[in-house]
Amino acid sequence: MTRELIMDESIMDGLTSGIDPDTASADVDLAAFARNLHRIRDHVGVPIMVVVKAEAYGHGMINCARVAREAGAEWLGAATPTEALRVRAAGDQGPLLCWLYGPDEDLEAPVAADIDVAAHHADQLSQLVAAAGAVQRTARVHLKIDTGLSRNGASYADWETLCALAAEAEETGAIRVAGIWSHFASADEPGDPSIARQQKVFADALAVAERHGLRPDVRHLANSAAAITLPEARYDLVRMGIASYGIEPAPGLARDAGLELEPVMTLRARLAAVKRIAKGDGVSYGHTWIADRDTVLGLVPLGYGDGIPVHASNSAEVLVGGRTVPIRGRVCMDQFMIDLGPGASAQVGDEVVVFGPGPGPTAQDWALACGTIGYEIVTRIGVRVPRNYRRGGA
Numbered sequence: 001m002t003r004e005l006i007m008d009e010s011i012m013d014g015l016t017s018g019i020d021p022d023t024a025s026a027d028v029d030l031a032a033f034a035r036n037l038h039r040i041r042d043h044v045g046v047p048i049m050v051v052v053k054a055e056a057y058g059h060g061m062i063n064c065a066r067v068a069r070e071a072g073a074e075w076l077g078a079a080t081p082t083e084a085l086r087v088r089a090a091g092d093q094g095p096l097l098c099w100l101y102g103p104d105e106d107l108e109a110p111v112a113a114d115i116d117v118a119a120h121h122a123d124q125l126s127q128l129v130a131a132a133g134a135v136q137r138t139a140r141v142h143l144k145i146d147t148g149l150s151r152n153g154a155s156y157a158d159w160e161t162l163c164a165l166a167a168e169a170e171e172t173g174a175i176r177v178a179g180i181w182s183h184f185a186s187a188d189e190p191g192d193p194s195i196a197r198q199q200k201v202f203a204d205a206l207a208v209a210e211r212h213g214l215r216p217d218v219r220h221l222a223n224s225a226a227a228i229t230l231p232e233a234r235y236d237l238v239r240m241g242i243a244s245y246g247i248e249p250a251p252g253l254a255r256d257a258g259l260e261l262e263p264v265m266t267l268r269a270r271l272a273a274v275k276r277i278a279k280g281d282g283v284s285y286g287h288t289w290i291a292d293r294d295t296v297l298g299l300v301p302l303g304y305g306d307g308i309p310v311h312a313s314n315s316a317e318v319l320v321g322g323r324t325v326p327i328r329g330r331v332c333m334d335q336f337m338i339d340l341g342p343g344a345s346a347q348v349g350d351e352v353v354v355f356g357p358g359p360g361p362t363a364q365d366w367a368l369a370c371g372t373i374g375y376e377i378v379t380r381i382g383v384r385v386p387r388n389y390r391r392g393g394a
């Protein structure tokens with residue numbers, strides 16, 4: 001099986017990686033990403049928005065955006081207008097939504113670039129009306145109702161007024177209400193009572209909007225977990241983030257629903273040092289681990305400066321030479337130590353899989369070891385780590 005390897009050492013504008021890709025890299029399997037999207041599309045049966053915010057959850061926004069379109073993603077989703085403009089600058093022309101911005105941000109550029117923008121309250125609607133006037137375009141707006149997450153979105157008490165204002169602005173041609181949407185709090189916990197409550201509020205909010213004459217092209221509520229488990233929450237579009245990258249929204253959730261996902265990112269490195277230590281020796285800052293026997297340590301050249309959580313100290317594991325071995329001592333800024341075991345024959349330069357699709361630890365395993373979520377494990381992998389993009393192959 002031959003694979004084409006594309007090196008991309010600068011995943012973010014103006015920032016470049018700072019590690020030789022031979023020494024450590026995050027390998028991003030774009031073919032696996034595309035396969036996930038095809039399977040997701042088959043599973044949900046409605047158009048999908050692939051969420052590429054935060055550098056596509058650490059995988060690299062521009063390459064993931066391109067492959068998502070090739071795989072048939074009808075929509076892309078970014079958090080910020082700046083991210084969305086970068087997607088446009090890379091040549092993307094399809095439906096694209098962004099939803100998080102401050103009161104003084106320039107919305108003229110996204111409106112002029114045909115980027116759909118969310119509005120959560122009346123001031124944002126005014127910001128968008130002004131931007132539309134300035135660039136002589138109709139702003140495509142997605143009105144957000146807060147159905148119970150208590151994060152962004154109009155609360156139900158303010159929804160009627162927001163709909164009325166939006167209907168007025170639509171009449172003038174300044175905006176078009178292209179979408180109405182919301183976001184779940186606990187869709188990754190199937191059966192949680194908040195899910196049904198939020199669905200009810202969303203349905204009520206849609207009825208209010210309709211009474212005000214709003215006819216959105218797309219109504220969208222579901223993130224990965226809801227899209228996978230709740231057919232009635234799919235509406236016209238589902239917003240797929242974590243599942244696209246092959247990570248379960250919660251352990252086993254997709255698999256139990258009959259959806260097979262392949263982790264897209266493999267974080268790997270080569271051992272930079274191997275050394276023998278004696279029973280009683282302390283390891284790394286603070287000596288938080290004391291060897292209970294003579295053993296062999298390996299040095300992995302990645303640290304919290306690269307997004308390796310300090311919480312992985314003495315808890316997470318990695319794969320070396322087909323064996324799973326533990327991190328010992330505190331994770332440092334640039335490196336961490338692993339216990340290769342007494343008599344280990346590992347050599348400097350041996351390959352270490354920090355996490356990947358398996359065999360060996362996955363991002364989900366790391367999340368459990370660090371008391372966090374798989375989302376954070378991949379998203380926090382920093383710019384210093386070069387991304388190797390793989391396409392082709394099986």
Ligand SMILES: Cc1ncc(COP(=O)(O)O)c(C=O)c1O
Pocket residue numbers: 051099183222223224225239240241242243249
């Ligand atoms: C508004 C919104 N929609 C959709 C998503 C995608 O969620 P998930 O990664 O769980 O699919 C996110 C991500 O946090 C989000 O903030």
